[in-house]
Amino acid sequence: MSVLPSDIVVYGSANMPEADGTTIGGAVDFTRRVAFYDVTPAGSVDVISSSSGDTATKISYSGRDPTGAIQSQTLTLNGQSWVTGSQSLERLLYAALSGASANGPLANPGGTPAVGDVALAAHGCVLSAGSVTTDATVRTAQSGSANHSGTTPALFKLQSGDGAVVSVGQIIWTKSGTGANQLRQIIATLGYGTDMVAVSRDWATVPDSTTTYKILQGMLFEILPNPVTAVIRTFSSAADVPAGSQRTYYEKVFVVNNNTATALTSTQIEVASDTPSLPSGAALDRALTTTLNDTGSVANRQTAPSSGIGSFTTQPAFLSVPSPGNLPAGAAPNATGAQGMWLRLTVPAGATAYKGSADLRTQGTTT
16 A cells, blocks of 8 residues: 555644744644645635534634734534635635634634534635636536545546646535535645546545536645644744844644555655745745654744754755654554654744745655
């Protein structure tokens, strides 16, 4: 059996406050996923569940409006029907579902824990005419979608031509037809055939050519393989005041192998790029912890970790997981296969809030 792209998951750490003066880092937090993608176009956001029973589940979310101010809202889900928020946002920063544990800026909004997957997505966002727009047109899948075979991840065959314009991190919502009301994240767009994309986990019901869908931009809270109740964008509040000085911020995340049988050997991790590009004078560097399942922390987000990590390295460049270089196999949540990584963001004097979304990549071999 191979380690599939869907087996490699990026989780947050126990302490990820988006403010100065409190502890950063610690152990892996399997209830929290890290967002390395953005939400476009700007505007309000909607929320939906894959389960009709999620009618008392709540979600609290925060984002920056077009002026740069942080706005927040709490919504109550209505099962498989969309609920529309009223805040106009330029980008999402973080969100928490019912049952989320306190961690940094996120708090439990109350309500009933979700039993289905939940998507928080840009309002009306859909793939149309070769780009992401906000019209109401849905797409129709082609036959050929399938669950994983042991050597390939779960797949979805998009409408003809859509494979050229979707991207990793976007969400598929199956609207009607076979396998309706499922939510999956796109994790790979190349290597599986024309218009075929890999998704985050197996389909409960495999879609076919009767399935209609929309492509969403936003955050996905998956109930499997372990419940995710919070999603956060790294460095969401990292900025400087006008006429200030250069600042350096730190955040800790974990790359985890959730394959139940196969280790990823000779593992390497990189931050390949930022979108949009970092502003002049800014830098995003990273360093790996020297042991798996590391629990190290620092006093605050402007303090560098002084032990238990390798050297910070500029991107793009792959960093090798320390000896023996493997991410061990294990069912999620797999702490023994969790490789800690510290991110270091340097922003020049007077810089506005960091807007980038990092392209984080992991590679290795299996035997």
